[in-house]
Amino acid sequence: MRQGRNTKRKAGRTAECPLPKPFQDLAPYLAWSLPTERERSAKRQASTMAEITAFYQAMLPRMEEVLPYLAQFSPENTPADVKSLFFLTLSLAEVAPAVENFGQPSVVEGYDIARFIPVHD
Amino acid sequence: MAAVAPVSHHNKWHDRYPELGTKPIPIEPYISREYFEKERERIFSKVWLNIGRVEQIPQPGNYFVKDLAVCHTSILVVRGKDGAVRAFHNMCSHRGNQLVWDKQGTCQLFACKFHGWTYALDGSLRHITDEDNFFGLKKETLGMTPVAVDTWEGFIFINVDPNPKETLAEYLGEIGTGITGYPFDEVSVTCFSWQTDLKANWKVIKDSFQEVYHISTLHRRTVGNVFAGRSNAYSHALDFTLFPRHGRISLFGNADRQPTAVESLAQRYGSMLVKHDFSVEKMPKGVNPTRDPSWSVDGNILFPNCLIYVSEGTYLTHILWPLAENRTWWEVRVYYPKATTLAQRFSQEYSKIIFRDLLMEDGSTMERTQSMLGSGAKQEIQLQDEELLVRQHHKVTETYLNA
Numbered sequence: 428m429r430q431g432r433n434t435k436r437k438a439g440r441t442a443e444c445p446l447p448k449p450f451q452d453l454a455p456y457l458a459w460s461l462p463t464e465r466e467r468s469a470k471r472q473a474s475t476m477a478e479i480t481a482f483y484q485a486m487l488p489r490m491e492e493v494l495p496y497l498a499q500f501s502p503e504n505t506p507a508d509v510k511s512l513f514f515l516t517l518s519l520a521e522v523a524p525a526v527e528n529f530g531q532p533s534v535v536e537g538y539d540i541a542r543f544i545p546v547h548d
Numbered sequence: 549m550a551a552v553a554p555v556s557h558h559n560k561w562h563d564r565y566p567e568l569g570t571k572p573i574p575i576e577p578y579i580s581r582e583y584f585e586k587e588r589e590r591i592f593s594k595v596w597l598n599i600g601r602v603e604q605i606p607q608p609g610n611y612f613v614k615d616l617a618v619c620h621t622s623i624l625v626v627r628g629k630d631g632a633v634r635a636f637h638n639m640c641s642h643r644g645n646q647l648v649w650d651k652q653g654t655c656q657l658f659a660c661k662f663h664g665w666t667y668a669l670d671g672s673l674r675h676i677t678d679e680d681n682f683f684g685l686k687k688e689t690l691g692m693t694p695v696a697v698d699t700w701e702g703f704i705f706i707n708v709d710p711n712p713k714e715t716l717a718e719y720l721g722e723i724g725t726g727i728t729g730y731p732f733d734e735v736s737v738t739c740f741s742w743q744t745d746l747k748a749n750w751k752v753i754k755d756s757f758q759e760v761y762h763i764s765t766l767h768r769r770t771v772g773n774v775f776a777g778r779s780n781a782y783s784h785a786l787d788f789t790l791f792p793r794h795g796r797i798s799l800f801g802n803a804d805r806q807p808t809a810v811e812s813l814a815q816r817y818g819s820m821l822v823k824h825d826f827s828v829e830k831m832p833k834g835v836n837p838t839r840d841p842s843w844s845v846d847g848n849i850l851f852p853n854c855l856i857y858v859s860e861g862t863y864l865t866h867i868l869w870p871l872a873e874n875r876t877w878w879e880v881r882v883y884y885p886k887a888t889t890l891a892q893r894f895s896q897e898y899s900k901i902i903f904r905d906l907l908m909e910d911g912s913t914m915e916r917t918q919s920m921l922g923s924g925a926k927q928e929i930q931l932q933d934e935e936l937l938v939r940q941h942h943k944v945t946e947t948y949l950n951a
Contacts, residue, residue, distance in 0.1 A: 464740075464901075487809060494817045498891035505890065513890045520898040523810035524905045528769045535769060538744075538911025543904070546741040 726834020748918035777802035801844025818895025
């Protein structure tokens with residue numbers, strides 16, 4: 428009986444349901460669901476503007492639903508699927524300046540971001 | 549149609565502080581090794597330096613290590629069993645090995661990796677391996693060498709002068725009392741921090757963050773229109789107040805600014821629920837000192853190397869550690885209250901990322917500036933009225949070096 432319950436709980440966290448149900452349309456962008464700034468920053472720098480823009484344009488219109496949904500959860504004890512969605516929004520924050528300010532992945536004429544070490548990750 | 553600005557000498561801040569003069573200042577302090585060594589000896593070895601915050605060591609037994617190359621030492625800061633914060637030179641009394649090799653941690657005793665001498669959290673020597681084989685050692689005289697330490701609003705300051713000439717409170721003076729009461733403890737719960745080894749003199753970095761004249765040019769892609777607007781095209785400060793060594797700049801924020809799409813989301817979902825009341829009447833006198841409704845942020849520039857920018861619901865620090873006349877270990881920390889929801893955490897992330905990216909605009913500029921300062925092609929830099937703090941720093945430094 429206990430084993431059955433465990434299996435049922437585990438199934439909720441498998442690849443079949445990586446994002447909360449209302450946001451499964453964002454599943455093609457799961458590669459952007461990264462837990463640390465270092466990883467998100469590296470992905471932004473390694474992506475083309477076309478890839479960044481595609482992700483940005485997929486996320487932005489959904490954010491009016493995503494953010495009220497995430498506002499229900501505290502940073503502690505977040506379910507895995509909610510966490511995946513949350514990390515997508517952090518990547519949106521990471522790429523936003525590339526789209527909205529620079530028109531390119533890196534800061535225009537900026538310092539090498541790889542030298543600016545995030546201690547908080 | 550744009551109005552033509554009258555040709556005039558606008559020097560209202562320099563009028564307030566005529567003793568500073570209005571002449572250019574020399575480049576030599578930014579490139580000279582000899583000057584660097586004098587700064588080390590006559591400033592960094594004598595004054596109170598901010599090396600951390602109490603949130604880093606909340607529990608007894610917590611410690612962190614701060615390497616201070618500029619003071620030729622490494623400092624161990626530890627929360628004792630009695631709850632007190634103590635600081636020591638990170639050095640074993642036996643043959644001088646560095647006692648603690650990691651950056652932070654928790655323990656009950658510090659054991660030297662070389663021969664196993666062991667120290668308590670209060671710095672006293674507890675155990676000498678093979679003690680009987682020594683010649684009349686007095687353990688009680690062989691504790692870790694203490695370093696003067698004190699805290700202000702949760703900031704931990706040390707002074708490596710064995711006999712500091714003044715207390716921390718005396719050193720901070722009015723700039724400290726002016727912002728005491730800002731809710732540092734509530735806003736320090738979340739800290740995002742970056743560090744880098746930058747190829748520029750520490751004063752080149754400091755200068756970048758003690759004037760806003762560059763914002764509408766260098767940061768035109770990021771925050772150019774945050775600190776400038778139709779009523780204030782050149783980001784003129786709301787106020788400059790100079791103290792004998794420290795200085796404060798109070799900045800205008802452009803209310804007419806249109807946020808970007810993601811920024812707008814961050815603003816709407818980022819309301820920060822904190823216990824403290826951030827309304828201007830409740831803020832200490834030194835925060836938004838002119839009580840201007842267009843206020844955005846104040847820079848509290850603590851001599852020599854610690855800049856504390858306070859704003860509504862967030863603050864940040866720059867701490868600059870000289871490594872050489874043309875190299876600096878630059879530490880940036882942005883603090884936010886605890887995010888109670890993931891939406892608020894997203895909001896903090898956006899704010900932190902756009903800030904980080906604007907620092908990248910400064911970073912490349914500072915290295916290029918340093919590379920040309922070292923050319924010898926020019927001997928002076930020219931300063932305008934809003935670059936008052938650059939001038940003040942130079943004057944205060946000269947006072948220390950010529951003492």
